[in-house]
Amino acid sequence: MEGKIFKFKILAEVNTKIKKAYCPPEKVEGNPCLEYVQYLIFPWFHEFTVECSEKNGGDM
Known part of the structure; x- marks a missing residue:
C-alpha cells in the first residue's frame, strides 16, 4: 500500500x-x-491540444 x-x-x-x-x-x-510534450506525451498519445479561451486565440 505504501x-x-x-x-x-x-x-x-x-x-x-x-x-x-x-x-x-x-x-x-x-x-x-514543449520538450515534455515531445518526449512524454507524443510517444503515447500522438497528439496534444492546448485549450485556450477565445480571448487568448482559442484551442491550438
Whole structure:
C-alpha cells in the first residue's frame, strides 16, 4: 500500500511542477514545456491540444 501512496505523491508533485512551468511564447528550441510534450506525451498519445479561451486565440 505504501508504494501506491508513494507513486501518487510523486505524480502529485510532477503535476504541480508542470502547472507552474513557464512556457516561453514563440520559443520552440529549449522550451521545457514543449520538450515534455515531445518526449512524454507524443510517444503515447500522438497528439496534444492546448485549450485556450477565445480571448487568448482559442484551442491550438
